[in-house]
Amino acid sequence: MRAPEFAAYIRPAKLYPELWRLGLGLLLILFCLMGTTTIMLVVLYPIIGPLNYFGWVMGLSQPDTPAKVLFLLGGFFGLALGPVLAAGACHFRSPGTLFGPVEDTLRGFLQTVGVLIPVYALVLAGSWLIAPPLPGLPLGQWLSWLPLALPLVLLQTTAEEMVFRGYLQQQLAARFAARWVWMGLPALIFSALHYNPQAGINTWLILGATLGFALIAADLTERTGSLGAAMGLHFANNVFAMLVLSVQGTISGLALYLTPYAVSDTGTLPLGLGLDLALLFVIWRLLRAVLTR
Secondary structure, three states, rough: OHHHHHHHHHHHHHHHOOOHHHHHHHHHHHHHHHHHHHHHHHHHHHHHHOOOOHHHHHHHHHHOOHHHHHHHHHHHHHHHHHHHHHHHHHHHOOHHHHHHOHHHHHHHHHHHHHHHHHHHHHHHHHHHHHHHOOEEEHHHHHHHHHHHHHHHHHHHHHHHHHHHHHHHHHHHHOOOEEEEEHHHHHHHHHHHHHOOOOHHHHHHHHHHHHHHHHHHHHHHHHHHHHOOOOHHHHHHHHHHHHHHEEOOOOOOOOOEEEEEEOOOOOHHHHHHHHHHHHHHHHHHHHHHHHHHO
């Protein structure tokens, strides 16, 4: 049984639910993402120079400097543009329908971020007791990057939510009744796209944790009938993971602190991922209680 809020959320997607339209929309999203990235790489060439260009671009696989992280985040403009164009061109509906009611979206986003700020503050404090973090960027430099980093993290997380919990989940739910299709398939794709070759044998643990995150975001979207809660969860999570405390070997170039272990660590990281999953479950139950009361 679908929540009535979710039934209203997917109603615009039911006007043109054909799978071939969804396929065209996904191709359009991919084209926008690749086109934006290509333009950025072309513009970057004269800035970096021919001697440093290819080495710098190869280093994007391990973005350990502020410039590399900001470049990667800026590329998500194409991912945000894609579903906006796909909604109109392939399904003849307003891009605003990807988010749900404006007031509900804003309220869900702000409530979620408000709930999670103290939660992640406690996580950061607890990390000192379990595994004291290493220094990342100096505080002054970190603060100078923050006004640019925060909007770009918001762009990145909003773009991903627009595609996976917005466009894809909506169109699949308009076409299929089975929950494993409209909730499970976007979550599996989202998880697979977070594959990190640096993780080694930890890869499956990381993908499993990412899948859990995606399913929670999908459930919150169904419960609230808007994208706000999922956007808030994703934004707060990525601000913490990218800008506050990053795992070595991930997107760590803008982090204030670094974990004392790397993403390929087979001792501490699996324990950390287990704690992350437990924390996600607590966050999920907490947000459901706050957002649906």
